[in-house]
Amino acid sequence: MRGISGPPAAAPTAPGRLPLIGHGHQLARRPLEFMNALREQGSVVKILIGPTAAYVVTDPAVTRRVLVTEVDAFAKGGKIIDALRVFFGDGLATIADGDLHMKHRRLMQPMFNKSHIATRGDVMISHVRTATEAWAEGVARDTYEDMNDLTLSTFLVALFGSGLPGHVEREFQGLMPEIMRGTIRQTILPGWVTKLPLPANRAHERRVARLRALIDQAIDHHRAQLASAEQPAPPPGCPAHQDGPRTEGAASQAGLFSTLLTADDPETGPLSHQQLQDEAITLLTGAIETTGTTLAWTLYEISRNPGIERKLHAELDAVCGERPLRQEDLGSLPYMRSVLKEAMRMYGPAWLVTRITTRPVVLDGVPIPEGADVVYSPYVHQHDPEVYADPAAFDPGRWEPERAKSINRSSFLAFGDGRRKCIGEEFAWTELLIVLATVVQRWRLTLTSAPPRPQAIVTVKPDKLSMTPQPRVPTKAQEHEEQPAPS
Structure with a gap:
């Protein structure tokens, strides 16, 4: 056996397994507590999902070997990836390691260049402002649903351009949560159960098929926009010219997805219809x-931490004053970025990730056979008390430059690491800052439901989060209003 480190010794098995289902009941009922407790068992701990063994890595230094230094021994795969592939197909997140993955990554990289994303920034800001200005003062809202709906619609505008048919957006919003729940179900249940002709399995297949049909409609819409942008402008004097050149209007509506529609690999040509869907x-x-x-989660934590809220307001007001947010302001909001990063640390985003061994290995002294699932949890690493002082506390100050020096990069895995690191990290930061800044600039949200409890689905989501918006006056404007009138 080719070892990675240390003399081989059998992995400890997590307590509490049951016949036939192994630890599946614990993953289904209390996944975060179960995974967090594995740290006490060792750096690599064996669990069973049905009869199948999986090896959970609880030490971030060992996870770095899996993702970076010994990456060839741990390919993208495992039960989660297999379940995701049902509706992802061979997209960048699920495609196997190798030349094809690198080709897709090269083709997609220009879409996520910082300068390219910036071209959509003001369009995204305008969309978020319009959506959030429609909120009713003093009327409680489901903040989790609001944020998912808002990020979806904003991303659709950035990806496919404006004017996407309304029913497409609405169906996306209804389908995606159900599909993700079905995927998690396929992950934690034995494989033979997910292959049975059960109503839940058939419903999952129907939703996936409908999702692909919606993607086709979005792609067709974007192709039509690009074709419209390529039409020559009417000559001067033509009546159509009085409405302005069509080229500029259509081009301004084009989205980031044009990068993939026009991508052309020298060896294999453009992406196929299936690849574009995936x-x-x-x-x-x-x-x-x-x-x-x-x-x-960020809005919830701001609402319960007045000091953090005041500091956020002061930073935002110093940058924007009373005018709306602009794309160029995003780089001047370091404290807001720290608040968002702390929310990522505490609550996700993804809480469970798998790899599969490509050969027999010895990982931190534990022998693991070829073809075995290796699991790590960003949630577990990001709550490690040896890395994060008081990990249950929401503390954006831990990301200030001096304090952050003590945090090992392997202990923050919100975007992954190594050659499979999330390609959309820059876009995610742009959208996060745009939405949070726009909401905080216009509203103060107060909690009207019981404090939410974390639920591990794909992300660590709040079980219930109802908040009530009240209008906010920028600090400088408020100070001006409070000044006595000259006598």
Whole structure:
């Protein structure tokens, strides 16, 4: 056996397994507590999902070997990836390691360049402002649903351009949560159960098929926009010219997805219809669940920490004053970025990730056979008390430059690490900052439900989060109003 480190010794098995289902009941009922407790068992702990063994890595230094230094021994795969592939297909998140993955990553990279994303920034800001200005003062809202709906619609505008048919957006919003719940169900149940012709399995298949039909409609819409942008402008004097050149209007509505529609690999040519579908689904799933969940938790934590709220307001008001947010302001909001990063640390985004061994290995002294599932949890690593002082406390100050020096990069895995690190990280930060800044600039949200409890689905979501918006006056404007009138 080719070892990675240390003399081989059998992995400890987590307590509490049951016949036939192994630890599946614990993963279904109390997954976060169960995974967090594994740290006490060792750096690599064996669990059973049905009769199948999986090896959970609880030490971030060992996880770094899996993702970075010994990455060839741990391929993208495992039960979660197999379940995701049912509706992702071979998108960038699920495609196997190798030349094809690198080709897709190269083709998609220009879409997520900082300068390219910036071209959509003001359009996204305008969309978020319009959506949030429609909120009614003093009327409680489901903040988790709001943030998921808002991040989806904002991402659709950025990805496919404006004017997407309304029914497409609405169906996306209804389908995605159900599909993700079905995927988690397929992950924690034995494989033979997910293959039976059960009503739940058939419903999952129908939802996936409908999602692909919606993706086709979105792609067709975007192709039509690009074709319209390529039409020559009418000559001067023509009546159509009085409404302005069509080229500029259509081009301004084009989205980031044009990068993939026009991509052309020298060896294999453009992406196929199936590949375009797979990548669109991958992008949408990554944008909705993770970003919306992070924003919901962030707004909750701001509402219960007045000092953090005051500091956020002061930073935002110093940058924007009484005018609306602009794309160029995003780089001047470091404290807001720290608040968002702390929400990512505490609540996700993804709480469970798998790899599969490509050969027999010895990982931190534990022998693991070829073809075995290796699991790590960003949630567990980001709550490690040896890395994060008082990990249950929401403390954005831990990300200030001096304090952050003591945090090992392997202990923050919101975007993964290594060659499979999330390609959309820059876009995620842009959308997070735009939505949070726009909401905080216009509203103060107060909790009207019981404090939410974390639920591990794909992300660590709040079980219930109802908040009531009240208008907010920028600090400088408020100070001006409170000054006595000259006598």
